[in-house]
Each structure stands twice: as structure tokens, then as C-alpha cells.
Amino acid sequence: MTVRSYTSTSQWARAVNLVQMKPLLYCFVVVLLIAASLLVGATGVGLTSLLTDPDAREIFLISRLPRSAALVLAGASSAIMGAIVQRLVSNHFVEPSTMGTVDSAGFGLLAGLLFLPDAPPMWRMVIAAAGAWLGTAMFLLLLRSVPMRSPLMPPLLGIAFGGIIGSATSFIAYRFDLMQAMSSWMTADFSVVLSGRYELLYVAGGITLLGWFAADRFTLAGMGDDIARGLGLNPTMVLAIGITIVAVVTGAIVVTVGFIPFLGLIVPNLIARWRGDNLRRSLPLVAWLGAVMTLACDIFGRLIFHPFDLPIGVTMGVLGAVIFLWLLLKRFG
Numbered sequence: 001m002t003v004r005s006y007t008s009t010s011q012w013a014r015a016v017n018l019v020q021m022k023p024l025l026y027c028f029v030v031v032l033l034i035a036a037s038l039l040v041g042a043t044g045v046g047l048t049s050l051l052t053d054p055d056a057r058e059i060f061l062i063s064r065l066p067r068s069a070a071l072v073l074a075g076a077s078s079a080i081m082g083a084i085v086q087r088l089v090s091n092h093f094v095e096p097s098t099m100g101t102v103d104s105a106g107f108g109l110l111a112g113l114l115f116l117p118d119a120p121p122m123w124r125m126v127i128a129a130a131g132a133w134l135g136t137a138m139f140l141l142l143l144r145s146v147p148m149r150s151p152l153m154p155p156l157l158g159i160a161f162g163g164i165i166g167s168a169t170s171f172i173a174y175r176f177d178l179m180q181a182m183s184s185w186m187t188a189d190f191s192v193v194l195s196g197r198y199e200l201l202y203v204a205g206g207i208t209l210l211g212w213f214a215a216d217r218f219t220l221a222g223m224g225d226d227i228a229r230g231l232g233l234n235p236t237m238v239l240a241i242g243i244t245i246v247a248v249v250t251g252a253i254v255v256t257v258g259f260i261p262f263l264g265l266i267v268p269n270l271i272a273r274w275r276g277d278n279l280r281r282s283l284p285l286v287a288w289l290g291a292v293m294t295l296a297c298d299i300f301g302r303l304i305f306h307p308f309d310l311p312i313g314v315t316m317g318v319l320g321a322v323i324f325l326w327l328l329l330k331r332f333g
Contacts, residue, residue, distance in 0.1 A: 026288050030072075033295035037068040040302050067193045071298055072291045073201040074190075074253050074260060077208045079290025080283055081246050082264020083271075084211050087222040087279050088242045089143065091154045092272065095264035096132075096250050099158035103165040104135020105247070105254045106186050110169050113178055121255060125200055129251030135165060136243050188258035188313035190298055197256070204252035208287075211245045215280040218242050261313055262320020263290055269327050293319075 038060070039045055045064060049056035082095040089099070096102050108131020112124045119127070139161050143154055173182045211218075221228050221238040228235040253259055267290045271282050294312065297319060301310035 030288065030291060030295075033292060033299065034068050034072070036299050037071060037295055038064045040299055041307075062195045063193075066195045066198050067190050067298075068295075070190055070193045070198040070201050070257060071294045073205045074257055075263065075290040075292075075294025076287035077201070077204045077249050077290075078253060078260050078263045078294075079267040079286045080208050080211060081249050083268035083279060083283060083286045084215075084218055084242055085246055085264075086268055087215075087218045088239060089140075089154055090222045091151055092269055093151060093155040093265070094158060095262075095268075096136075096246060097259060097261060098155040098162070098265065100135045100139045100162035100165055101132045101246060101250050102186075102254065102259045103162035103169065104138075105129070105132035105250050105259075106182065107131050107135070107165055107169045108251070109185055109254060110173055110178065110182060113181060114172075114176060121197075121200055125203070125248075125251045125255045127251075128255050129248045132250045132254075133243055133247035135162075136247060140239070140243070186254065186258050187311055188260045188316070189309075189311040190257055191309040191311070193257060200252045200256045204249045204256075207245055207248050207252075211242075211249075212280070212283050214238075214241060214245075215283055219277075219279045258313065260294065261317045262324060263293065263316060266320050266323045266327065267293065270323070 041059075041064065043056075043059055045056050045060055050060060078096075085094055085096060085099065085101075086092055105128040108128040109124060111131065112119055112127035116123060116127070139158055142161060143157060146153065146157060148154070169182065170179070173179045217233060217238045220231055220233055221235050221242070225235045228238065250259065268282075268286055271285045271289060275282050275285060293316070297315040298312045301312055301315045304310055
């Protein structure tokens with residue numbers, strides 16, 4: 001009995017130590033990638049040069065540090081937005097880019113460029129967020145009017161809906177000679193991030209925290225209107241709050257760095273397969289994996305054709321497509 005008790009106690013102690021070490025391991029991975037992001041680039045910036053070279057310190061403060069902060073904020077926020085909309089729609093194959101939200105934000109951004117060409121970034125974010133809100137609301141109304149015979153119906157409907165909005169945006173941009181401007185705004189690229197040009201992402205990070213606090217309500221709202229009302233929630237109000245959070249964060253990311261493809265789709269699915277569908281418990285891991293994947297893809301894009309930068313929209317697009325196909329095959333295979 002004593003031996004068994006000692007064995008059980010030692011096994012429990014090892015399990016507790018392993019659980020306590022996991023957060024440290026997660027933090028170590030993020031810190032390691034941030035350090036690599038700070039030091040990797042066309043211009044070599046090392047610890048010695050930071051101490052002795054004023055130009056290296058200027059590059060570090062103006063470019064490298066803002067870029068790394070933007071990568072973490074945009075990656076974590078994009079992944080969490082994907083998790084939130086998947087709970088609201090009760091479908092694992094939707095995210096802002098597969099439900100028309102990103103295309104609607106682009107349409108709002110185009111409207112801002114046409115009518116308020118000299119507007120500051122904050123106003124452009126507000127206009128893009130308004131377009132994203134309207135587009136997302138239209139998609140959800142459209143979704144409720146279509147019978148769901150397959151889990152692939154919502155993303156297919158969203159892609160078609162977003163394609164219509166994107167085509168209208170491209171047509172108007174072409175007529176007013178704004179195609180190049182729209183392309184630069186909508187392509188995810190962190191090489192343009194400099195001090196003074198990424199601070200809107202802090203707004204996105206703050207709004208994302210509000211989404212984390214409301215995670216339980218989003219989970220209940222996604223279970224159906226009757227269940228939500230039975231538990232004392234107003235499903236329409238919760239849905240409106242969710243749409244607003246997703247729209248504001250999407251608008252801030254699109255205006256600052258362009259939206260990152262597939263990130264909000266694959267990260268929540270990978271975490272759900274690993275830790276289950278409890279949104280509040282999984283959101284810290286979703287944010288962690290979103291930041292890790294964004295940092296890793298950006299570092300790879302800086303190294304593969306060094307000293308030139310490959311936009312993260314390309315590297316994340318390839319990786320995300322491969323992981324998405326794997327998820328589809330695992331689900332329907």
C-alpha cells in the first residue's frame with residue numbers, strides 16, 4: 001500500500017510539473033521566434049551592433065521592433081477572430097475571409113479612398129470596419145435563408161458572396177485607377193510596418209480581449225436561439241456584439257498590414273482537434289499558435305530569398321492551403 005501510494009504521488013507530481021512547464025514552454029517558443037524576428041532581415045542587426053552602432057539601433061526601433069509587435073498582434077487577433085466566427089456560425093470551415101468579411105472591409109476601404117482620400121488611418125479603419133460589419137451581417141442573413149445540407153455549405157456560400165463583393169470592388173477600383181492601391185492594401189505584407197504605421201493593431205488587440213471575455217456567450221449563441229434564450233441570453237444582441245468585434249479587428253488588420261489568409265481557419269481547427277471546443281479554455285492556445293505561425297512564416301519569407309522579403313500572404317497561403325486540405329481529408333476521409 002505504501003509503495004502504491006508513493007508511486008501514485010510521484011506520478012501526480014510529475015503530471016503537475018509537466019502542466020506547470022507547458023506555459024513556460026509556450027512562452028519560450030514565442031520569445032525565441034520574436035528574437036529571431038528582431039535579428040533577421042536585409043540589414044544585419046546583432047547584439048554587438050545594437051550597443052555600438054546608432055544606425056543599427058535606429059533600424060531596430062523604427063522597423064524591427066514594430067514589425068515583430070505587429071506580427072504577434074495580427075497573428076493572435078486573426079486566429080481568435082476565426083475561432084469566434086466559427087462558434088457564432090457553428091461551423092469549423094468559416095473565417096472572416098470565407099464569409100465575405102474581408103472583401104467587405106476592402107469595399108469599405110475603397111469607399112474611403114474615393115470619398116475621403118486624405119483621411120487618417122483611424123478613419124480608414126472605421127470605414128473598413130463599417131463595411132466589414134455590413135457584409136458580415138448580410139452573409140449571416142443569407143446563411144439563415146439557405147438550408148444547410150452539408151458543413152461545406154456555409155464556406156462555399158461565403159466564398160461566393162465574398163467573390164461578388166470582391167468583383168464589384170475590383171471593377172470600381174479599375175474604373176477609378178485604384179487597382180494598385182487596393183492591391184497594396186489587401187495583400188498581407190509586414191515589410192511596410194514601421195514605427196507610427198502599425199499602432200492600430202493595438203486597437204485590434206484590445207477589441208480581441210473583449211472577445212475573450214465574451215467567449216462563453218458566443219459559445220452559447222452558437223448552440224441555437226432557443227438554447228441561448230433558455231439560458232438568459234439575447235442571441236441577437238450577442239450576435240451583434242460578435243459581428244462588431246470581428247468587423248473592427250478585421251478593419252484594423254486590413255488597413256495596417258492586409259489580412260492574413262487561412263490563419264483564422266486553420267488555427268482554431270488545429271487547437272480544437274487538440275484541446276476540444278471549449279472556447280474560453282482554447283482561446284489562449286489559439287492566440288499562441290496564431291502568433292507562432294505568423295512569426296514563423298514571416299521569418300521564412302525573409303530568409304528564403306534573402307535579402308529580399310517574400311510577403312507573408314504567400315508563405316501563409318501555401319502553408320494554410322496544405323493544412324486546410326489535410327483537415328478536409330481527415331474530416332471526410
